[in-house]
Amino acid sequence: MDVTEILKLLTGTFPEAISEAAAESEIRARAYVGREKVKEVCQYLKDSLQFDHLCSVCGVDYIKRNEFEVVYHIASYNHPVVLTLKARLPRESPEIESVVSVYWNANWYERETYELFGILFKNHPNLKPLVLPEDMLGEWPLRKDYEGFPNKTARNLV
Amino acid sequence: MEERLEPDEMIVHLGPQHPMQPGPFRLNLRLKGETVVDADIELGFIHKGIEKILENKTYLQGITIVDRICYLVALVNEECFVGCTEKLLGIEPPERSQYIRVILDELTRIQSHLLGMGEFGEFIGFVSMFMYTVREREEVLSLIDMITGARITHSYLKFGGVRDDLPDGFKEKAISVLNKLKKSVDDFEEMFHTDRIYRERTVGVGVLTADVAKNLGVSGPALRATGVPFDIRKNEPYLVYKDLDFKVCTETAGDCFARVQVRLNEIRESIYILEQCFDQIPSGPLFPEGSLYGRRTPVMRVPAGEVFYRVEDPRGEMGMYMISDGSDKPYRVKIRGPYYPTLQALPPLIIGTTVADVAAISGSMDGCTSEADR
Numbered sequence: 001m002d003v004t005e006i007l008k009l010l011t012g013t014f015p016e017a018i019s020e021a022a023a024e025s026e027i028r029a030r031a032y033v034g035r036e037k038v039k040e041v042c043q044y045l046k047d048s049l050q051f052d053h054l055c056s057v058c059g060v061d062y063i064k065r066n067e068f069e070v071v072y073h074i075a076s077y078n079h080p081v082v083l084t085l086k087a088r089l090p091r092e093s094p095e096i097e098s099v100v101s102v103y104w105n106a107n108w109y110e111r112e113t114y115e116l117f118g119i120l121f122k123n124h125p126n127l128k129p130l131v132l133p134e135d136m137l138g139e140w141p142l143r144k145d146y147e148g149f150p151n152k153t154a155r156n157l158v
Numbered sequence: 159m160e161e162r163l164e165p166d167e168m169i170v171h172l173g174p175q176h177p178m179q180p181g182p183f184r185l186n187l188r189l190k191g192e193t194v195v196d197a198d199i200e201l202g203f204i205h206k207g208i209e210k211i212l213e214n215k216t217y218l219q220g221i222t223i224v225d226r227i228c229y230l231v232a233l234v235n236e237e238c239f240v241g242c243t244e245k246l247l248g249i250e251p252p253e254r255s256q257y258i259r260v261i262l263d264e265l266t267r268i269q270s271h272l273l274g275m276g277e278f279g280e281f282i283g284f285v286s287m288f289m290y291t292v293r294e295r296e297e298v299l300s301l302i303d304m305i306t307g308a309r310i311t312h313s314y315l316k317f318g319g320v321r322d323d324l325p326d327g328f329k330e331k332a333i334s335v336l337n338k339l340k341k342s343v344d345d346f347e348e349m350f351h352t353d354r355i356y357r358e359r360t361v362g363v364g365v366l367t368a369d370v371a372k373n374l375g376v377s378g379p380a381l382r383a384t385g386v387p388f389d390i391r392k393n394e395p396y397l398v399y400k401d402l403d404f405k406v407c408t409e410t411a412g413d414c415f416a417r418v419q420v421r422l423n424e425i426r427e428s429i430y431i432l433e434q435c436f437d438q439i440p441s442g443p444l445f446p447e448g449s450l451y452g453r454r455t456p457v458m459r460v461p462a463g464e465v466f467y468r469v470e471d472p473r474g475e476m477g478m479y480m481i482s483d484g485s486d487k488p489y490r491v492k493i494r495g496p497y498y499p500t501l502q503a504l505p506p507l508i509i510g511t512t513v514a515d516v517a518a519i520s521g522s523m524d525g526c527t528s529e530a531d532r
Contacts, residue, residue, distance in 0.1 A: 027394060028466065052372055055468070055477055056494035073466055073479065073494070077372055077386060080394050082466060084479075105375030105499045131202035131531060142210055 001079050003029050006049055013048075014041055030084040035070075035096045038087050042072070042102040050076045051083060057099075057109035059117035063144040066091045068119055072099070089119065098124040116142040118153070166190060170513065174203050178281050178517040181527025183501070185520070192512045197505040201531060208532045212491045217243050217317070217458055220488065225311040227493060228529035230270045231471055233262045233302075236315040238469045239491075241396065242480040243317055245465040249446055255319040256397045257439040262305065262314070263397075263469075264428040264435075268339070269298040270472035271421040274524035275346070278418060281521035282359045287349070294342050297335045304328055317458070318451040319444040329436050336429050343425050350418065360414040364507055364519035367412055374503035378474025378496050379424065380523055383409045383416035390470040401438070404431050414522035421524070459486050471496045473524060495529040 003023040010031065011018045017037035023029050033041050045051035055073035062069060072085040087096055098121040099106045110121040111130040118140040121127055129137055140146060140153040147153075163169065173184040182203040188196035208227055212220050224239040225232040237259055244250065251259070272295040279287030299309050304325050306314040314321050350356055366376070368384040381388055387406040391399045407423035409416035445451060451458070462484040468477035474496030483489040500523050508516050 053377075054375055055466075055475065056479070056492060058479060058490075058492035060481060060490050071479065071492070073477065077388050082468075084464075084466060103375070104373050105502055108498065108502050129202075131205045133202070141207065 001050065001081070002026070003081055006081060006083070007031070009049060010041075010045070013044060017041060027080045028082055028084070030086070032086050032088065035087045035089060038070075038072075038085075039097045039099055039102060041085070042074070042099045045074055045083070045085075046102055050078045053077050054099075054103035054106055054109075055082065057106055057113060059113045059119050059142065061117065061142065061144045063091075068094050068117060070096055070113065070119060074103075094119040095122055096120070097122050098127075100124060116140065118143070163188070164190070167195070172516070174200075178520065179527075180277060180521070180525040181531075183527050183530070185504075185516070187508075187513065187516065189513060192514070194508050194511055194513060194516065197508050199501065199505060201501075201527075203531070204528060205531045206528075209491055209493060212488055214487065216486050217460060217488065220491075221315065222311070222313045224493075225313060226528075227495065227532055228497075228526040229310045230273060230526055231266055231473070231476075231529075232311050233259075233266045233306075233314065234469060234471045234476060236312065237263060237397075238467060238476050238478045239480075240315045240317060241469065242465050242467045242478050242491075243460060245467055246460050246463050246480065246482050247317065247451070248461070249318050249449060249451060251319045252443055252446055253398065253440050254323075254442045255444050257435050258305070258320050258324060258444075259315065260397050260399065260402070261324075261432060261435050261439075262302065264431050265298055265302050267472045268425050268428050269295045269302070271425050271524075272298065274472070275418055275421055278414075278518075278521040278524070281517045282356070284353075284356060287346075290342070290346070294339055297338070301328075301332050301335055304331065316445075316451070318446050318449055323444060324439075332432065333436065336432060340426070340429060343422060347419075347422055350415070350422075357415065359515075359518055360418065360522070361411075363414045363515050364511065364522065365411070365413045366503075366507060370506075371412070371503075374506065375499040376474070376503050377499070378471065379417055379420040380500055380503075381474065382407060383420045384412035385410045390468055390475055394468065396467075396469055402431050402434050414518050417522045417524075457486050459484060460488075468494075473497050473526065473529075474500065493532055495532065497523075497526050498530045501525060501527075501530050 007021045011021050017034040019032045021031035051074045053075045055075050058071050060069045068089045070087045075082045115129040115132050143153050167190050170187045173179050174182040184200040186198045187194050224235045227235045272291040276288040276291030303309050306312040366384050368386050371381050371384045385408050387408050389406040404427045407420050460482040464481040466479045477494040479492040481490040
């Protein structure tokens with residue numbers, strides 16, 4: 001399977017959820033996904049397009065645009081294409097569906113993204129701090145407006 | 159972990175510091191007799207916040223920081239970070255630099271696997287193995303030391319090339335060390351295959367099947383021991399790996415024995431790659447002709463964009479996702495280390511085994527907690 005075929009199938013199956021899909025090179029593709037549809041899209045990628053290896057899940061704080069992005073890098077054990085799937089979230093209510101039921105190893109990545117950015121993953125089996133101490137919950141240290149311990153960035157989610 | 163215990167159950171905490179463990183993380187085991195019925199990992203004892211630090215350092219300063227993600231594989235981490243930046247800058251190092259980087263990557267792989275095997279031996283009570291492998295590892299470290307001038311943290315790669323050329327007499331020294339190492343690797347193999355206690359501690363212990371390993375997101379030797387030939391050097395060749403001849407080492411059993419055997423065979427393949435590098439390395443400049451980049455680029459603006467670049471670490475797939483906003487510091491760097499998913503896969507693997515096997519399984523994964531705890 002090559003990049004153009006993958007992107008064609010992906011946009012053809014989810015015309016309303018996938019936007020700005022483009023190929024960056026022969027082995028890299030990127031696309032935006034609507035935040036309600038992320039689990040269904042991941043399930044389709046895993047079942048139909050052989051994307052069976054989740055490389056990572058991370059958050060990015062675009063403070064000037066007043067939004068977060070959750071970025072999924074999804075690769076395959078069979079073909080060399082890596083898909084960068086992104087979801088935009090408003091900064092006031094950063095919530096997105098968890099993909100742990102699709103990709104088992106998303107568990108820790110989502111927990112880490114939660115404690116570092118304050119992005120809530122709905123229906124996550126165990127959303128609690130992983131790498132930071134519990135009393136740092138609510139610091140959200142990787143947000144761009146974080147000023148350093150013990151100044152809280154935001155307390156709205158704790 | 160469930161707080162309420164059955165009358166015949168107990169909880170054993172392994173760690174944060176424990177001779178069995180390759181770094182500070184806590185493994186909580188719920189035992190019924192000697193059988194593990196539940197397991198839970200606590201991380202974060204040495205969290206360094208490297209991703210946040212990188213956002214506040216220039217690109218050149220960042221090289222010294224990524225060295226510290228996992229000091230066993232500092233040069234591979236540098237390759238990943240520098241490779242990301244080079245992709246954003248749109249430059250490619252000349253062939254000689256690429257060969258020097260491959261030489262360093264493979265030397266790093268050899269010394270990391272040697273230490274990994276030695277630690278594994280130590281965890282299952284085979285302490286003399288640690289002595290043997292560390293003795294060989296010191297020689298390999300001396301080779302790296304000859305090139306970079308450091309044994310652990312190197313800061314040797316630069317954007318568009320490498321800091322210094324290979325020293326005089328390096329090839330001869332390296333060939334003599336590697337020939338000696340070949341002999342030692344054969345000795346290690348004989349030791350594994352004939353030592354009855356070693357076999358009984360490892361064969362059939364901690365079996366991962368290919369489907370389960372894929373589902374758990376495992377990569378590197380732990381995955382290749384289940385028979386999946388997934389290697390970034392073949393699947394997504396970087397540097398000059400496409401010009402080099404090597405095979406991806408796989409085993410089929412998926413147990414502790416197979417994982418160590420894969421590492422042993424990978425040392426042999428790395429020696430073979432190094433020999434080809436010494437024959438093929440061309441002469442030429444270390445940095446692109448007429449480029450602005452060189453040994454000293456303290457302030458350097460990188461065009462806006464984003465890139466995901468991955469390399470084959472001794473433990474599996476090392477990837478970095480770098481976003482640049484056009485300034486002299488990265489906007490965001492996500493480090494996807496190989497040991498993080500492997501460590502996450504530990505609890506499902508040890509549930510159902512006995513407490514003595516936990517050390518063997520945990521050790522055969524060849525952990526680096528420092529990297530999981532970036």
